[in-house]
Amino acid sequence: MTALRTPRSRRADGGLPARRAVVRWSWRLLRRDWRSQILVTMLLTTAVTLAVCGGTALYNAPPPGSAHLGTAEHRVKFTVPDAATATAAVTALHSGMKTADVIEQAFASAPGYATPIEYRAQNLRGFHTGPILSIHRGRAPSGPSEAAVTDGTAELLGLRLGGTIGLDGTSRTIIGIAENPADLGDEFVLVPPGTITPQAVSVLYSGDDEIRRLIPAGISLDREDLPTGPSEKAVVTTLVLGAATILLLLVSFVAAAGFAVLAQRRLVQLGMFGAIGGTSRQIRLVVSANGLLVGGLAALLGTVAGVALWLPLAPVMEPRVHHRIDPLALPWPLIAMLAALTVFMAAVAAWWPARAVSRLPVATALSGRPPAPRPAHRPALLSAGLLTAGIGCLALGQKTDPTLVITGTVATALAIMFAAPLAVSALAAAGRSTPIGMRLALRDLSRHRARSAAAVAAISLALGIPVATVIIATGAQTTPATGNLDARQLLVRFTEPDGPHPQDIPRHTSQELTALTDRVNLMAGDLPEATLIPLTMAYDPAAERLGREAPAAGTQRAITLGVPQGSDQTRDVPTYVVSPGLLAALGVRTVVPPTADVITGGHGKLVLPPYSRGKDFEEVATARVPMPAYTSLPTTLLTANTLERRRWRTLPAGWLISAKKPLTGPQIAEARKIAADTGLNIEVRDSQQSLGSVRAGATAIGCLLALGILAMTVGLIRSEAEADLSTLAATGANSRIRRTLTATTAAALALLGATLGTLGATLALGAVYRQDLGVFTRISPAYPMTLLTLPLLAYTTAWLLAGREPPTLTRRLSD
C-alpha cells in the first residue's frame, strides 16, 4: 500500500492545475474543430442577439420615469380663474420656492381641431425640466414675439421654421422646434415665461415646500408624485429574463444534441484521456468546458451583435414609443444577466452528454464504437404526450393565464423537437425507392439521426416562431385593439369632444345640413371605398321645461349617459342613437333585446344623470354586446325603444366614415382642411401601429434564421460525409450526384423543419383561438406560400453551390 501513497495532492482529481490542463485541452479541441460547433454557437449567438436587442428595446420602450415630472419629485397643477390671480400666484411661487420650475399654460383652439393647442411658458434650463424639454432644431424663443413649436403641432397646423403662429391673438415667429424627449406625443407651443396670460400653472419641485401657502385658497390642486414601488423597468427586466430563459431553454435542447454528437465523435480521444488517468469528473469537465466555452463565445458575440443591432434600431423606435431614446443608455445589468444565462444554459446543455460519456467504461470508449442509435419511437411517444399536454394547457390558458400559456408553449416546442427523429426516419423510409443520390442523402440523415434531428428541431423552432407571430398578428388585427379609432376610420362631429360643452349640439337648418352633408361626402369621396354612416344623438324636448341649466345659444343639449363616479358624480359617455348602418359598421350581429334602453360595448354601469341637482341617477336597462374597443368609436347607443318610450327626439351629430384601407397622411390633411373650412371636428387614429409590418418582418426574420441554420447544418452534415463523397467520386460519381446529395439534404431538412414548425405553431394557436378559427382564413396566402417555397429554395441554392470538387479525394477528416 505504501507504493500508492500520494506524493502530491491528496485529491483524486488533481485540483486546480489538473482542471486548468483539462480546460486548456478542451479549448484546443474547440479551436481545432470549430467547424463542427458553428451550428451550436450560431444558434446560441442568435438567441443572445435577439434577447439583448429585444431586451434593450423593451427596456427602453416605457418612458423614462414620468413624462411630466422631469427630475422633480412632485408636480402640482392648478387652473386659475383669471389673469390677475394667475400673475399673483406665479410671482408668489417664483419668490417663495427658489428651486421650483413654474410652468404657465394657456390653451387656444385651432379651427377644425378637437383638442386645443397648449401654449407653454417655461424656462428652457429649468431646475427639473432637463429630461422633459429640449429644443430639437433651431433655438429657444427669447422674446414675446418668438415661439418654438413641437413637430407634431407644426405638422398639425402646417407650420414651419420661420413661419408665424397667432392662435392666442399674439403673432409670434417660429424660431425652433421644441419637444418633450420623455413624451414625443406631448404637443405644445413653447414661449418665454411671462409672455402669455396663463389659464393653468404647473409647479415642479422636490422636497417638502409649503406650496399650499403660496396659492390662493379655493383653488384645487392636481398633484402628481414620483411613483413608488417596482418601476416599470424592473418589470420589463423580469419579463425579458423570463422570455430569454424560455428561448435559451429551447435552443439549449438543440445544443445538447449538438454536444452529444461532438462527444460521440471524440469518444476515442476521451477514452485515451481516461487511459492516461483522467477521472470521470475530468472527462465530464472536458465536454462541459466545451459547452462553457461555446456559451461564453456565443454570449460575447451575441452581446456585440445585439448592441450593434440595437444602435440603428433606437432612432426607428423613438416615434413608436413617443419618447427620445439614448441608444448608449444600455441596460448593462440586464445584458450581463442575459450573457450569464447563456453561459449557464450552454453548460447545462453540455452537461448531459458529458455525463453520458463519463459513465462509459474506458475500454468501450477506446473502441470508439458508438452506442446503437436509440429507436425513434420513444421520443415520438414523448412528443405526442408533450403535444397533448401543451395544447391542453394552451386551450385552458385562454390567452389570459400566463403560467398555462408559457407551460403550453414550452411543451409544444419540446414536442416539435422530440418529433424530429421520427420525421427524419419517416422521410428516409419514404425515399427508399428514389434515385441513388437522393436515397443516399436521406439515408445519411436517418443514420446520423442525433445530428439531423437536432437540425430539424432548430429549423422547426426558427420557423415556428414566425408562424405563430403571423397568426397572432392576424388575430390581433381584428380583435379589439387599443387606441381611439381604427386606422381606416374617420369620425366627423359638430362639436369638440374635449371642449367645454361637448353635448351641446349646434342646431342646423335643413339647408345648412344639406351643405354640410355635401362637404362630408366630398371628404369621403377622397378616401378609398369609404362608407358614410350618419350619427345621430337624442334630446329631450321637455328638458328645458324641467328647469335644467340652459344649453348654449343655438345648440341643443344631447342626452348623455354617464358612468357613476362616487356618490353624485358621473363621467359622461358620448351617447348616440342606434342605427342599422352603425351596428353593421361595428360588426354587431346579435339581436338587440326589445326591452333594452341602451346597448353598449363598454363595461361600466350606465346611468341617466338627473336633470336637476339633488335627484338620483336613473338606472337604464343595458344590453352588452361585443364591439371594438376603440375609445372614440360610438359604442353606447340608445335604442329606438327607449326613444319612443321617453318621447325623445333625434338630431344629427356627425358621421362615421369607414374606408377599406388605412388613411394616409395626405388624405387626413385634406379631410382636415375641409373640416376647418366648414367648422366641423374630425378625429382619426392618433397612433399608427402597423401589424402588417410585424407579420412581414417576423416571416422574413424567421425564414432568414431558418435558412442560416439550414445552411450551417447542411454544410456540417455534408462535410462530415466527405469521406463517403470521396469513395463515391472514386467509384465514378460525377458532380451531378454531389449536387443531388447536398441539395436533397438541404431540401429534406427545410421540408421537415417547415412542416413541423408550421404544424406545431398551427396546432398550438388553433387551441388558443379555438373559438375564433376564422383567424386562419384571414391569413394572407403569401405566408404559407413563402414557407412552401423554402424547401425549393434550399434545393436550388444547394444544387448551385455544391458542384465543387471536394478539395482532395484522399483527405480524411481529422479524428
Added chain:
Amino acid sequence: MSVRHALLALLSEGPKYGLQLRQEFEARTGEVWPLNVGQVYTTVQRLERDGLVESDDGEAPGPQKTYQITDKGSAELTAWLTTPPADSAPPRDELLIKVLVAVRLPGVDVGSIVQAHRRQLIQTMSGYARLKENAAEDDFELLLVVDAELFRLEASVRWLDVAEARIRDLPPATATAAAPVRRTARSAG
C-alpha cells in the same frame, strides 16, 4: 554467401596478407561467421589457380604472403554481385517435413508440435534481438546479419501461424491429430 567472393571483395580494396584477410572477414560479417585460417588459405589458393588473384611471389602460402586481385577477379566479383542467389530451388525444409508428417500421424497433437517449434524459433529470435540490443549503433555489418537471421526466423514463425490456422480448419476426419490446442503451460514466471 560464398567465402570465395567475400575474399575477392576484401582484396578489391587493395593487396592484403592472408591473416589480415581472415580478421577483416570476421569483422565484416559481424563476427557471427568464424573462419579458420586453413579455410582462408585453401580458398585463396583456388582463387590464384583460377587466375582471379595473384601473389607477389611464388613462395609457399604463409601469414606474410600478400595477395592482390586481378582484372579477371574484379570482373568475376562484379558478375557475382548481380547474380541472383542460388537458393531458388523448392525448399526441402525440415520443419515443413516434420509438420507434414505430424498431421498424418495418429495420436500426435499437431498443435503442440507447432507450438514447440514456434517457441524454439522465438527463443532463438530473442537471442538475436538481444544481440541487436547490445550492438553498437554503427556496427551495421552485425545489424544486417542479425536482421537477415531475424527475418528468416520470422518467416518460419509466420509459416507456422498459417499452418496452424489451416490445420484448424481441416475437417476432423482428415486431421485426427489436429485437436484444439490444449493448455500446456501456465506462465507463472
Added chain:
Amino acid sequence: MTAILELRDVTKVYGSGASEVRALVGLDLIVRAGEMVAVMGPSGSGKSTLLTIAGSLEQPSSGEVLIEGVSLTGLPADERARLRRRRIGYVFQDYNLLPGLTASENISLPLELDGMKARKASAVARQVLEEMDLADRAGSFPDELSGGQRQRVAIGRALIGDRRLLLADEPSGALDTKAGEGVLRLLRKACKGGAAAVMATHDAQLAAWADRVVFVRDGVAVDHTSPAAGPESLLIADAEPPR
C-alpha cells in the same frame, strides 16, 4: 525482484447467453520489475483484453489483479484513475496522442492531471523529450509529427513520472521495422530502469525483444518461453552460418 503486475486466475466474459464471448479464461501472469513480457497470439486471442484489465481500464469478471501488491478489486474509479496517472503507462498502436495538445503537453498531461503546476510539468516533459531525442519537436502538434515520432512521444508520456508498469498494445504496429525497433529499444531501456513492461503483439520480431513470451490462444495462456539465451550461444562453432 518485486512483482509489479500480478494476474490471478483472471477471467473476462463479454455479453451473455448466445452472444457470450470468453475473452480470457483463468489467466495467471506475474511480471516483475525490470522484466519485459510479450503476450503473443493471433487477433481475437484475448491479448488486448489482458492489457485493458491489467491497466485497470476494465474489471475482470472473476479473478484478481494486483499492481505493486495492491488489489484492484473494489478500488473506486477515481483511485484507479490515479493509479493510471502515477503508475501505469499506456502505449497503443494508433491514436496515441491527444490532438490539440503539443508533444510536450501530451507528455506532461499525466503530471498535470495529478496536480503538478503546468510550468514544472512542462520542464519534466522537456527532459523526457530530450531523452527521446525529440527536444526540437516539443511544440509540435501530433498531426505534425511522423508516425515514429508520435510513438516516441507516446512512450515518453507512458514513462513520465514514477511509472512502474508499461502496457503496450502493438506499439510499433503502424511503423516500419526501423522505427519500430526504436520504439522497442525505448521500452527495453525503461525496463532496465526498473519498470515492468507487458506488450501485446502478434509479431514475432517484436515479441523477440521481450525477456519472456507468453503465448495466448482463445483467452488461455498455452505456452511461454524461458528467459532469452545469451548471444554467445548463437555463435555456432562450425564454419557455416545457420541456413
